[in-house]
Amino acid sequence: MSPKYVKSMALFQRASAVIPGGIYGHAAPAATVAGAFPYFAERAEGSRYWDVDGNEYIDLMCGYGPILLGYNHPEINAVTAEVQAQGDCFNHPTEYTVQLAERLAQQIEGADWAVFGKNGTDMTSWSIRVAREFTGKKRIAKAKQAYHGVDPWCVPGYGGIIAEDRAQIDSFVWNSVESLHELVKREGENLAAIMITPFHHPNFADSQLPNPDFVTAMNELCEKHGILLILDDVRCGFRLHSNGSHCSFGFNPDLMCYSKALGNGYPISACAGKRALKVAASKCFLTGSFWNAAVPIAAALKTLEIAERENLPKQLKVNGEQLVSGMLALGESHGVPLQSSGPGAMPYVRVAEDTSFHKQQALCAAAVEQGLYLHPHHNWFLSAAHTTGIIEECLQRFEAALKNCKSTLNL
């Protein structure tokens, strides 16, 4: 463990005594480079956060997506404080729930209604129930390596999973029209839905935007065979397009799932759908003790308002592309070939031809050492707080990281 992380390690020792794994899930030390990354955070502001040891980072993960406007945003803080003063959790929903549903039905292309939960999985799992209720069919298909949450039908890994959990789940290869045709030929009559992300963003791999012929085939096959298309826009939603990420690529989904960026860090998820599915949706029981809480819903309303006012997707795209082109140029000037993938707002840059990710891990660890938080195996996220000036600062820190680990990178 780096000497920079004394408190992180002390906390982790305590955590590992009382919490399985110490830190579990995507934030687990094992998911990055254990010992070279901080484990616990303390505070954040704009594009930066500080770990428990007081180390400062420009954050290009944005809490793994939720931070769309920047940390500790004053307008969000003001509205949530105001709503909190009235109370948060009641016997009933509040007017904010209706307002947010109205807003999503108006804002999301193809949506006529919306429901709310807390996490992405709440919505992806509920949406497949709606699809089954509507179509009367059982099977669900997803792209290989795609992540859709932590319920047994889709969770990565094997712990606690039985074969029956996946018995009705099929898979296809992203961007392969042939694979899609094979799937529909084999299971088309039994497929209730195909779930996709707007673009493919698996871990330990480059991101892949959808090819136009893949989008066309997806839309046509779903329509022809009565298969619902579910868009898992949990990770990308409101970063790529204000009206839903499907508008960026041409998908025609029936159900759209959101979370992460929707509440700028407040816990909220949503599923929006077409009018034809509203009756089926009404039959699929959906609830949680905290799902009507007013504060996150008010935060979401404000987040959407600010994102629209600032024309955020365009800003993120421009600044993200500035970041990526800057990094690629630095790589070239230092003799470290880099490659990029994914849209500007959610880029992923890695050491070229580094199939084992050893070099990528060394580079990201060096960046973290310089105060630039980059994930070695997962796409990155930009927020409104990543202004042109912050991007410049990112590039300075990235260059220092490149210089510091050049000998490792040229192994």
Place this chain on the structure above:
Amino acid sequence: MAENPTAIERKLKAGLFLNSVLPAFEDLLQHNERARSILAERQFSVRFQTSSGLKSTLLFANGQCAFKPGKTLKNDIVLHFLTEEQLINEFEHSGFRVPIPIKGASRFKDLKVIKALSSELENSLRPSEAQLADTKLHDFHLSLQLGIALRAAIELSVHEPRSRSIMKDAPEGTAYFSVGEEGYGAWLEWRKGTICYGKGAPQNKPDVHVAFSNAQTALKAIGNRIDVMAAIGLGDIRVTGLIPLADALGYIFERIPIYLEP
């Protein structure tokens, strides 16, 4: 007709003993002086086989042992087990387990040597706490256990449906496992649907390196007796490179105790 789960498990377990545990005799003869003195100058081969068709061979010569999966053309001794259960009982020292020596029944001295070497292997695999205080013996115990675990992972990835499906989704590459700074090392290579195994460091840079800080951690990890995620966070286990390959193999290691007692 599909085999019932019990029959599949029995076959797996018998396969694990034949192909994961038996090769440990190679290490025994290589590192254990007492074992070499038991074998002395004797040269013979012994095949273990079951009526269901499982078989493996040990060749003893020049104070060493060589393991051969399947059968070699001519064996001096053939120990035949009527059922897989009997073979399992033989390795677990329980229940009915008398093999039929369908060849070499009169080679009393060699049969006695096999028995003595088996006891020696058993002692090395399950030493007392006092014995483990001896660093040399401790390291040897570790190398035997890790060797068995890595070979068991191969066996499971080929024959156990669950492990097969885990490896089907795993990225190809070489995983290197090491203990301490200069301790035990071994590797597994997963490519084109097959896994192979070797001792020491792999020739080329591994795709993923799993470094256990010490023997205790390694033994607990392969015996599924440690919170591996916490151990990684604490720095007791270091994983660098193609983590999904280590993850997949880790899931398989976790399954070994289902069949083999650590």
